[in-house]
Amino acid sequence: MATIRDVARLAGVSISTVSRVLNKSGYVNSETEREVNKAIQMLKYEPSDVARGLTNKKTRTIALILPDIVNPFFPELSRAVEDVARTSGYTVIFGNSDGQANKEKAYINILKQKYISGIIFASHNLNRDDVEYLQKIDIPFVVLDRAPSQEGCTVVRSNNFEGAKLAVQHLLDVGCKKIAHIYGPQEINTAKDRLSGYEESVKNFKWYSPTLMVPGNFKLDGGMNAAHVLMERHPDVDGIFVGNDLMAVGALKTLLRLGIKVPNQIAICGFDGIHLAEAVEPELTTIAQPIYEMGALAADLLIKKIEGAVVDNRIYELEVKLVPRASTTKEI
Amino acid sequence: MATIRDVARLAGVSISTVSRVLNKSGYVNSETEREVNKAIQMLKYEPSDVARGLTNKKTRTIALILPDIVNPFFPELSRAVEDVARTSGYTVIFGNSDGQANKEKAYINILKQKYISGIIFASHNLNRDDVEYLQKIDIPFVVLDRAPSQEGCTVVRSNNFEGAKLAVQHLLDVGCKKIAHIYGPQEINTAKDRLSGYEESVKNFKWYSPTLMVPGNFKLDGGMNAAHVLMERHPDVDGIFVGNDLMAVGALKTLLRLGIKVPNQIAICGFDGIHLAEAVEPELTTIAQPIYEMGALAADLLIKKIEGAVVDNRIYELEVKLVPRASTTKEI
DNA sequence: AAATCATGTGGTACCGCTACCACAATGTCC
DNA sequence: GGACATTGTGGTAGCGGTACCACATGATTT
DSSP states (O other): OOOHHHHHHHHTSOHHHHHHHHHTOSOOOHHHHHHHHHHHHHHTOOOOHHHHHHHHSOOSEEEEEESOTTSTHHHHHHHHHHHHHHHTTOEEEEEEOTTOHHHHHHHHHHHHHTTOSEEEEOSSOOOHHHHHHHHHTTOOEEEESOOOOSSSOEEEEEOHHHHHHHHHHHHHHTTOSSEEEEEOOTTSHHHHHHHHHHHHHHTTSTTOOGGGEEEOOSSHHHHHHHHHHHHHHOTTOOEEEESSHHHHHHHHHHHHHTTOOTTTTOEEEEEEOOTHHHHSSSOOEEEEOOHHHHHHHHHHHHHHHHTTOOOOOSEEEEOOEEEOOGGGOOOO | OOOHHHHHHHHTSOHHHHHHHHHTOSOOOHHHHHHHHHHHHHHTOOOOHHHHHHHHSOOSEEEEEESOTTSTHHHHHHHHHHHHHHHTTOEEEEEEOTTOHHHHHHHHHHHHHTTOSEEEEOSSOOOHHHHHHHHHTTOOEEEESOOOOSTTOEEEEEOHHHHHHHHHHHHHHTTOSSEEEEEOOTTSHHHHHHHHHHHHHHTTSTTOOGGGEEEOOSSHHHHHHHHHHHHHHOTTOOEEEESSHHHHHHHHHHHHHTTOOTTTTOEEEEEEOOTHHHHSSSOOEEEEOOHHHHHHHHHHHHHHHHTTOOOOOSEEEEOOEEEOOGGGOOOO
């Protein structure tokens, strides 16, 4: 491993000069610069990020804290973050928080010790204290999917409320006469917004009843169980808007096992737009979030912040899109 | 951010002493130690990993290079790696190589610059040169799923050949009379081994024909297409062993769309044991690799290596397990 | 009694880089 | 022609640790 000293010696200049050409800062004679670059090439010199980190307190490494990479929403998001980061010369550390505030805090501490440049939180446990702490120790961060319960946060999310309305409208459009909703954990903002969107859309129908809303855990088995509950309560339901795709796939499983035809007897619409929705048969209609774009935008904003650009601490809300597929395409 | 100097001053000792209690190295009077620890607590001092990295050339960070985190096999693996790493005080950097050798090389370089402690390769492009290079620059690494084409590698894999035989045997057991195979890219060792296992198992049957083996790309659409090809060639096939779960789900889709009953007309058995196999209906019988264990073992071995333990440079081959589910449970 | 050893502590040269300061040598302006 | 930029370069003090060496003390050995 060549060091900056080796380069300086070979090029016959001082360390300072090499540092200057490296960072394109200050004055360097173009002739000298050429010499230095030649030496760099010859020695295959690469500056040590660690040494730089020690002086700069920046390491060109960002962290992505998410609940659980196994949840299929997050791989796509992670991919986007990594793509953008890599292109911009950053590496990505990832950590699973399992939605536990203490794991998240522990990570913040470790990351601070490592002079991480910035953090993206795709987790749901960042509270006011954490935010204040991050601001105090001056680590740039971007949050996914959080309501702006606190000032001074850059938030990337999609329009869950409108998405839910879109879902219900679509189910109505394909002829559904009684639409139920399976919702996710209400601590999670997205789940809450989607539930609100559903309620808002259906509350004025004569068939509306609060019992049409069944809770789930945002996982496969949650969707399966909720569908069972629903079929017992309301066997006459002919459309279900499910709070996320994973539960929607679970609900689909239950219905198929009960011998119910999807979409002809019951149409299903999910939310998220993960690949899984296309793996099942019939393929799942969904309200697709621009998952990749969300990750890419979050990474982009974070890097801008890190590099000192002025980033508005505001909510970047992206639009969702109805993706109609077989699970709501009733045959005539 | 308190530094070691602050602690030394507050405790009224020298930096050296603080360093000694920090690293539990050398002699320290227990009284002194208590004083130092008190100071550490009071200042909430945490040693800087970066500064340590500069002296030690070790950063308590490991990297996980995989083809694409979006491929559902890898999130589970990553989760295991991160769990083990976190427990041992390491953080995990992840990178997608898309199976491109140059991206992989680029990553190795960046990681070297960052004094990464070690690397896990779950990617398929590590060649002899890369291995030699890694050994030369003395970065510990562990490889997943690679044949031991070169000495000096610690490899974690599962028994793909036996797994394939298990799959075929299971299909025979449930009464299949003509079994096809959809195989993955032959540059990938696992795909090759599974194909060999299939051939080995079926070559002596009278119904055997090379045309029963159809190529796929290890992705969903590859499985869909291959199933189409297969149905044209051999409409009388009644069992398919598919080289991985993702393609198996694709094949299942195609069959269902063609109106073929699974498992009664055609039974399907996949390979991998990813969660997706349980999301589809009928649920997919599969040869499950111990994915989590593989990731955990790889991380464990890597950390042992990093910390100087003697790790045999050998192949750690884990057993696979048949998980029978609905896709091969024929009704009587 | 001298030599040796275990215990305990402090001083400081690195690790590889950046940032700041100092210093020259020119060029430019009034 | 002196004051003042502009351009170009080198020296070096950190950044926050670790590791090695030096040194002091009291105990043990010979």
